[in-house]
Amino acid sequence: MAVKSTAQKRLLKEYQQLARDPPPGIVAGPISEDNLFHWECLLEGPSDTPYENGVFPASLKFPSDYPLSPPVLKFEPPLLHPNIYADGTVCISILHAPGEDPNQYERPEERWSPVQSIEKILLSVMSMLAEPNIESGANIDACKLWRDSRDQYNKQIRDHVRKSLGL
């Protein structure tokens, strides 16, 4: 690679930063050194939640104009959660492209900005796992389950965790 683009430089910096000083419960890095735009990460389920003890793999795909545009974070396999689409894509405001929200739902400072970083995204996702935001749900079924029958919701997630751990 002769001339590195801004995106590549920044991704490399962020990777170095993450590797040097990893936040607890988060492991992330590019799948291969050749393609910095496709990362894989492992998130530990926050304690005192049904996701506890689980380790959830997710993929991060960066656009070529990163950091001007936000990456896409997707849990593989998908995770049952009110703010995660049924295919695993995470829906939180920090991952939404900047600009005026037509629904006036999210304030501009909550949305993506180059000031944010991968570390912050992953930390936000961790806190999202702990506290779902039911107002802007992505998975209606999960929302209903979470709101109406929390026990079943917790049970389904624990089952999922157990299955993913191979127990």
Place this chain on the structure above:
Amino acid sequence: MSERTCRICRGEATPSQPLLHPCKCRGSIKYTHQDCLLEWLKHSNKSTSKCDICNTPYKFITIYDPDMPDRIPAKFIWEKFVSMVSGTVIRVMSVLLYTICIFVQIPIYWKFIGRIYTWAIDGHLPQANPSFFDALLFGEFEFTEAVASMVDRAYWDILYFKVSKFFEYTYAPGLRYVLICIISHIALFIEHEWVVRDEGFNKLLLKEVGKEPRVKLMEVLEQALTAMENEQQTGGRQGGAGANNEVNAEMMARALRDLEQGRQNGNGVPEEGLRRFIEEQRGANANVNDANLNWNRFEQQRPEVREGENDPLLPRGDEVAQDFAFNFGDNDLDASDNDDIADDVVPEVQPHARARFVPHAPRINLFENEDDDDDEDEDDEDENNADIDGIAAAADAEADAEAAEAAAAGNGDILDILGINLNNLRTPIMLMIVGNSIISVYLFVAYLIPHMIGNFVTSALGYVFRITGSKVVGYIPEVIISFISSTVPSYIESICQFHPFVTTFTRFLFTGVIQPIIVIIDHLFDPQFMYPAVMERSILVTIGYCVLSLVIYKLMKSIASGSNKKPVMGTPRKIYKLLFEISSTTKVFIVFAIEIFIFPVYCGWLLDFCLAPVLLDRFTAPNGVDIASILATSLLHSVPFLDDTAFGKIMLYWVSGTLYMLFFALFVGMVRDKILRPGVLFFIRSPDDPNARLIHDALVKPLSLQLSRIYLSAKVYTGFILVGIGGVTWLLRYCFQEANYNVVLPLQIPYDFKSLAIYFVLIGSLHDKDLYIRYSKLYWGKVFEISTHNLRLSHFIIGKLVPQERGFIAYRNVWEQILGRSLPDYSKPVTYRDALKNFQEDKDLKACFVPDGNYVRVPDNDTVSRKYIKKLFVAVTKDDKLLSQKQPQSEQDQEDNPDDDSTDDEMTTNNAYTIVYRPPNFKMRCFGLIVMLWVFAVLLILIIAFTSLLLGRPIVRAFYIIVDVLGSSASQNFDFRLADLKSLLVGFNVQLVLLRLWDKAQNNNDGNEVLRDARRGMGAGEQQDVGGAAVEGGNIPGVGRIGGFLNFNPLNFADAAGNNNIAARVVQFIAVASVHIVTFSLWMLWIGSIHKICIDLPIRAFIFKNGEPQSYIQSVRFTINSFKNEILISNLSIVIHLFVSMFTVLPFCKIQFKFMRDVIAGGPHINEASYLWKKNIKPVCINILLTFPTIVAILCEIVWKFDDQTQKLYIHPYLSSLNLLGFIIYRFVSGVMRLLKKINIKVKNEKYVKGKAIENFGDED
């Protein structure tokens, strides 16, 4: 983190790219490269460039070209100046043109064309104006005569008179008609959309004309198929599109097969096929626009699609697809990404859903379609076609728009330089022409034709009358009129002499109602009658509309019944559908118009009648009409700026009636929510009832039923208003009347500007809403408790079981009953007969408790269904056992006619009942409850009103004494024996302040449990009570802002209100208000003196050099009344005044406007006091200093009172006008300098800018 990195690229500083810190952010995100930030700003595409995190606006410095000359060449400045001037001129011109074309010309044209149509109907010009142009300009106004009487007046006077009459008779009514027309048509349109979308509409339609058979649909499909095959054979198209056609053709063939099969089998299969066809057709259509589609894949999955149809998981798949669609939209990925991810989605998403997901443009349509009813597939087909058309049209429109834009850009470039922009001039004129032609056609259809029909019908009827009963019928009206007018009034007067009211009322009834009706009828059927009045015309037009609707009704009937239960199809079906749309829209519109417009106006009219004794000093209209006209009196002649037209009256009635109904509804809502047992008011729909489907109900239920309901509520409202309000007001008026003089009423409403300001202040301080709501709730809770207990309705009404209420107390004799001291033994209930026996046996026993009444089943909440209620209200025992065996029978009734209300299908009902005690004479008791509530309400209002008067009067009196001392004569017209609004409001405010203080004391003592409970119940709204008025001022900007406009700004009280210090508030308020008043009067003084002394006096001195210049010098005071005579003495003076006002009135208006805008829009962070000084007081002071000699002249005038006229006339008038000239020149020059500076900067920015750089934050400190 020691190293400094850019927060966007995470790179370090380099010599060419230093790190900047442009905002307040600190820490790891403090620094950024300029290029990175600029790129981000460009990318984020926001309107204002602020930091995303700390919201600090970035500061930019413009970097100019180093080659920039010190002095900008004059050529550039001149060019810029020309372009600026021409731009302004064009903008002003186009705004002016738009205004003239739309707001001036269209109303006038409306009136003109309406008049022309009227004359076309009449066949001649109006009686009042025989000449065409006068008639066109002034309509019914007798213009010639009026002008003839004014011959000796000045030219200006006549012109003024003409213009004002033109305005009054042509422009103003035209504007009103246009406004009414636009508003009602918008309402009609919206309501039509609602009606057509309502599910009841289609059901009704299908009920009338039957379902459309599918034969025709098949024909259409077949045609489409052959057409498509032909096209394929010619093969003129390219690969992608060709494939589409293939697919389309196959789809169609399949749909056709399905359809045929369905016909043979007679089951529901074809619908499915059809639906699929439609969807795919849409997909195909979308494909034309979207080259990214992969149709092969689509086809492969098609077999699965069919399976997917029956898959219960399908909706879920749809949802997923939908979510994806939105997600992608959000992330703004481009098409290739879209496809990639779509690939990933496939395994999880149902294939069917995927098929839907792929099309790009009409995605929304598709999902909407998903929600449609399956029954409506024939509609779907229409929609489909429409959609296809729509997409094509949209594409066309887009292309057009682009072309137009390009053209505009091209044009603009050339024409901007020339200073002419044709587009700006053409559009308004085009608009005008289009508007005029629309008006012509509209009036032709909506006015001329019905009028003609009405004329025709009435003259035909009149003809028939004359033929059949030739003499008799024609003679009858005349006989009646002469008889009634000669005999009846005198007869009635002779009878009713004992009371003048009856006489005048009957006379009014006769002259105001009966006679006009007879005259109108007489006129309508008289062929010789030539000049119908407005009333007669509207009757004729109404007759025309009735005939038209009758024709429509008949036509619909004939279409619907013509084929005898067989489905109507083809063109008749289309016609029927159209007519049905019209008729159902009209039906709903009539119902809504009555509910929203006519009903409030009626209430307002009644209210007006009730308020007349409060507000009017005598019951005579200004034109001397008698007492009976109180029925149509209004406040209008006591309110300025509203003339006494029917239009103004109706609007006033509507507003007051709507307000009354609103408050009544709020009261009912409060009582229902907080006081009553749930389910008591089941017969009144609560606004949050999910079953309240206004449009649906209005559409589905028969008109007569709805009208009867409205009639019922009209009766209720009439009773409430007339008895509840009118009874009190009229009674008060006559109670406090002693020998031709009223002691308390009418209320005095002075409406000079000072008082107006006070009203606003008083009303503005009435915003402590929660407090009043809480206390009114307390009051009404108590009232209900007392009243229901006395009427033994506690259990029924407020759900509080009081055992003592379950029966009455039998006393030994009447004496004991009156004393009512002795209490019965409640533990030993007896029957009445036993009680009598007990009284005889036991001489000491004075009272016995006799239970009566019974328990009934009543609804438990307000959302019970109508059917369920029919089963309720049966007597039961305490243990819910039926007392009589009526219940089965009533159920039988239900089964017999199950669908008398079948359309009234309610979505969510909560059918449950509870058992409450119902005393005997239940209806009487309910009526008694209403009466008691009324008494308590009247008591409350009267006590508040009279206390207010007592408290407020001393304050107002003191105010007037002070004002009188200061030299005004404000209290001259003030009658201190009558009540007045000022005292009322002041006293009311005093009471509120006391209430607030008391409330605070109560809370501090922490004693009042009820209060605290009520507080807790209030919820979130209550929180701000602690914060005080500061928060509230921010929360209700309307009130605070209006107050701010009128020298009162609650925001200034933020500090004082924090600790609720009333004294501090008052002091601050007085300070701010007086500063405002002083500023305003300074401005007024300055403008007035300039115009009076510097222009008027010199002109007069010039004109009257040899005449008698006595009086005008003395009149330094600037009075509006004598405006015309004093200021506008000649045409020249008008011009001069206008010119000078550009330097006096215009800056004043500009400064006031800016001030208001900044203070009102600025929010709490603007310091009003300093702003006031900088923007308002300073300019006027400078102006006064600059025109100092003028001021000196005024002072000399006032202090020394020159006797020598010549000295006055020839020294200071000219001096002051010279001074004015100097002032104007100074202002002009400084204005030009400012303009030059602005141009300079603009030219610099245009020609010599090299780039812009972001400034570091905090560097300038």
